[in-house]
Amino acid sequence: MKKAKNKHDTNSVVEKLYSIGQASRKLHLSSPTLRMYEHHGVLIPYKTKSGRRYYSDADIERVQCMRHMIKDVGLNLEGIRRLFALLPCWEIKQCSKKEREHCPVYLDSSKPCWTFKRVTCRKDSMDCKTCEIYLMSSTCTDRLKTILRGIGYLQAE
DNA sequence: ATTCTAACA
DNA sequence: TGTTAGTA
Numbered sequence: 001m002k003k004a005k006n007k008h009d010t011n012s013v014v015e016k017l018y019s020i021g022q023a024s025r026k027l028h029l030s031s032p033t034l035r036m037y038e039h040h041g042v043l044i045p046y047k048t049k050s051g052r053r054y055y056s057d058a059d060i061e062r063v064q065c066m067r068h069m070i071k072d073v074g075l076n077l078e079g080i081r082r083l084f085a086l087l088p089c090w091e092i093k094q095c096s097k098k099e100r101e102h103c104p105v106y107l108d109s110s111k112p113c114w115t116f117k118r119v120t121c122r123k124d125s126m127d128c129k130t131c132e133i134y135l136m137s138s139t140c141t142d143r144l145k146t147i148l149r150g151i152g153y154l155q156a157e
Numbered sequence: 158a159t160t161c162t163a164a165c166a
Numbered sequence: 167t168g169t170t171a172g173t174a
Contacts, residue, residue: 021159031160031170050174051161 015056017046023055027063034063040077041115042066042084046131056129058138064074065140089133093121112137 024031034053037043043062045053069075085099090099090106099121100106105113113119114128128134 020161030168035162036160036167070160 017056018060020045020053020055023060023063025062027067029063029067037063037066037077038095040081040114041079044114044134046129048142058135060139065138068140081112082110083110084137087113087137088145092133092136095121114126 018026019033020034021150024034027034034043034045034055038045043059043066045055045059047053066077066080069083070077070087086109089095090103095103095106103119104116105119112134114131114134115126122131152154
């Protein structure tokens with residue numbers, strides 16, 4: 001979600017960000033809970049150099065989706081993590097057979113691609129918060145639901 | 158005033 | 167999940 005900047009920067013856009021306090025109030029949950037989600041590898045907030053967390057609108061929606069999965073689908077955080085681990089990034093990024101054979105993400109479906117340290121297809125300059133794989137799992141609608149249905153985790157509607 | 162980590166109830 | 171301690 002982008003928003004026009006103020007009069008000092010009329011040409012650029014900036015993402016709206018929320019501190020952990022603002023985000024937790026917006027989501028009606030506690031800040032330790034947001035930190036716990038992060039600890040489990042299912043949420044990646046921005047971090048300042050001093051370590052302060054900032055959450056985007058995509059992060060807010062991501063948490064709302066996960067709350068839905070917990071409340072209505074019956075998953076726990078481990079289940080959500082393993083669900084994200086099943087996102088076939090090697091298909092979406094169309095990695096070659098050769099690349100797959102050496103990719104830890106392809107060889108280990110136990111954790112999400114963004115929790116791996118070094119992945120060859122991931123440029124050093126590219127962080128997982130802006131990667132399409134992480135972003136596509138931010139919403140409960142569209143592609144993620146399609147994938148979840150495809151692997152039998154959600155009923156067809 | 159707010160958030161951080163880590164440990165613990 | 168929440169709370170506490172000692173910081174930054």
